[in-house]
Amino acid sequence: MVLTLIPNELSSSKHCYQKINIKKAALSRGSFFYVSIKKKYSFFLNIEYRTRNIDIQKVTLLPVLTQLRDNNRLERIWLLAKIDFKKRYYDNSLGIFWALINPLCRFVVYYFAFTYIFPQRIPNYALYLFSGLIIWFFFAQGTKKGIKLLKTKKYLIESIQFKHSDLFIASTISACYSFMFNFIAYFIVSLIYGVGVHPTILWLFVLFFTIVVLVLGISMLLATINIYLRDIEHLWDIVVLAGFWATPIIYPHEITMVKLPFLQYLNPVAGIIINIRETVLNGNAPYYHLLVYDLVYAGILFLIAKFVYNKFAHKAVEKL
Amino acid sequence: MVHRTNYRTTLYANFVLFEKSHNCNSDYIDYMKKNRNREIEQREVVIKLENINKTFSLKDKNTDTIREKVLGIFSKNKKRQLKALDNINLEVRKGEFLGIIGRNGSGKSTLLKVIIGAIRPDKGGIVTTNGRIMRMSLAMGFDPNLTARENVYLNATILGLTFKEITGKFDEIIDFAELHNFVDTQVKFFSRGMKSRLAFAVAVHAEADIFLMDEFFGGVGDAKFKEKSEQVFEESFIEGRTIIHVSHQFRTIRDHCNRVILMDKGSIIAMGRPNQVIPVYRKLLNLEKEVDLDMEEN
Incomplete structure (x- = not known):
């Protein structure tokens, strides 16, 4: 399954656009999915999994700011x-x-x-x-x-x-x-x-x-x-x-x-x-x-x- | 002068109301209702279950203490494997009203718990959901020691609403549940009907996308509340709200469901329109007489 990662408005740098192949089984639980991406980009990105939109994942460079803004x-x-x-x-x-x-x-x-x-x-x-x-x-x-x-x-x-x-x-x-x-x-x-x-x-x-x-x-x-x-x-x-x-x-x-x-x-x-x-x-x-x-x-x-x-x-x- | 303007505004208001209720929306709603089944087939899938198996291992003795674990080395404790769900594949589309029927212990509630993520299926099973899910059942979802206000805030914030949004909707929720005098009363003093009204009001106004109703309207709620909930059910298809209804109340299922699943011993044995599946259930129960299934529950 191919997922396209779409950047948040806050960070518009080019390297935010990524295509990542993820095993289908990983989709079964949010946490698995979260972990599997996070391993690859753990140092400079915070990737947020939301069940609401399965296709669109948010990629941000300022994790704390976005959490305050659009996540409760x-x-x-x-x-x-x-x-x-x-x-x-x-x-x-x-x-x-x-x-x-x-x-x-x-x-x-x-x-x-x-x-x-x-x-x-x-x-x-x-x-x-x-x-x-x-x-x-x-x-x-x-x-x-x-x-x-x-x-x-x-x-x-x-x-x-x-x-x-x-x-x-x-x-x-x-x-x-x-x-x-x-x-x-x-x-x-x-x-x-x-x-x-x-x-x-x-x-x-x-x-x-x-x-x-x-x-x-x-x-x-x-x-x-x-x-x-x-x-x-x-x-x-x-x-x-x-x-x-x-x-x-x-x-x-x-x-x-x-x-x-x-x-x-x-x-x-x-x-x-x-x-x-x-x-x-x-x-x-x-x-x-x-x-x-x-x-x-x-x-x-x-x-x-x-x-x-x-x-x-x-x-x-x-x-x- | 004053009289005239008043007269005019009321007339105009009445006209708008009339138009809203009779002309504009109702045509659209009628059209949508007629073509509901065809419309739904084109919509996106919100719940997808693939290869769901769930085995519970039951022990005859309780072994969750240290003493029993130590003694258990010497005496063999019988382990029974109970297959609660057996190879379930299911797709539910947006706006569907899916009924699940079956005998007690056929795995209906377990299926709902798997969908909400409280129980993890056995290896190989995949659960995909899209939307905010709320499961409603009697006597759950609320902390009895908290007040109604705190419970509403707690449930809505976990559903994903911000404080600002909840405060904006709070009056609507209380209006819907008709609990004006009990906002700051602890929920443990509530009757069953009041609790279920509150849970339903939160789910409707906090805009949960998927309702999982676990024998929720089992004989509670007066006629007025029933009328309100019927209205919600009728609008749910247009608003894109998905409802899964586990129930023994066949009137609701006959009236609202576009699809019904019959479960037995953990697997789906029949799926189709209500008038196709309910006779199968009747046959399964081996009812000789023509018993009204609704009466059975009450």
Whole structure:
């Protein structure tokens, strides 16, 4: 089957006109098709598959701009995330404030336990604890929600055709909303303690990106495993609990860095938390080896998850 | 002065309305209806199914937990292969109203799920679709914990509409569904009829190109809503909207379908005009008496 690729109005350069032979079988699913072209021109083109017009494919040089203009994908993800976030606090009288109250209460409990019962000798312990808690909270919440996602959104998958991976992006963004609330709370506490804003806070973008990729990868992987093994939900609860104590959240990070270095290589969240504290709280440069290691870890995990997801996730409707 | 202008405008408005309803469109519509079958044959194919097979492997025991998987190594679990769809080839053209009938468990719903992409067919099967598809069935497509407004936005945005377009059409959707007082009510408090009205309204106004109706009008909807939906069905051919209707309600199928498929045990055993296929179904059911098939369902 021969398809003619017609360029978008935005890009009128000549090399956009291409004729590509594609195996007929590849047409059966949008994603296959998408992948098969994308391999050839992945670096300079973004080719968009739309079921609406099978003959006309859009070839653009500015993917982000066109997405904003004529595809509602961003809007869709935004709405899915917004509704997801809102739904959790729907019937509660305090509503969205629970997003703030929950981590604050946790923080207070841990703070009293570890200043009065087991005193720690860490400067600015409150902020040290709080920053670790909100990152871990984001990680735990994001991955736990991802496990059940294919089941909770089955009603949409069964009734309308769309790219199902949008659901995962949306649920991660919804977890980001909660993180935002928590981070504002952290910021207020840090102002009370008199810790100013360091310019190294800009590293937060890189570090947060790493953990978002990590959460996205893990939730896709777990959701796919959940189709075949329903136990994974309880198993992951235990892993999250063990991970909480294996991560330097309430104790000084010298323990993992010096005594048990394998922990922070097994668990990338540890490295991220250490680096966020170094940059946001102490105003130092991050540990570059941890930064690079975590980024590579998250990237590889995401690619594996995507591969597994593409291969097995289509069984979701019949098995769940 | 005022009186006269008022009089004139109303007269003119009436005249335009009269002309619209009686002269201009109706001739065209009548012509199109008469030649519907011939017209459709010249239109483009919107759904193409080639070599569709689907085998479900059913296990007698549940093996989706770790404990069962470990124990399952020693005890052999019987696996049954169930062929839900057996070598299905089908072409549906734009504007067709295709009815699918068959006994329970003959693979009708599975076929719709394959078309929408929720279930992937076995190797070798090719599904090609062209257009925005929406599958409608009772009690699905909506999140019970969200309000009607949120559900409309969610469904329409997934169908591919932008927020601006949805906001423009929102009042029309609510008008059509007659849910003015329940816009911000959670869908879990809705009755079945209200839910199905809302789903249908979204599909019509969000301009889904292909409707897959999975026993959608099974005894719900009052006379007024039925009238509205009949109107939609009649216009659908002219507007190029394709409808696949899985139903046991033979009145709708007899009145609207231009083609009917009879499925049994996962394969298509008869295809043709409603008056050709419905007798075959009667024979399949082995009905001795001349039972009205519509009454059977209700």
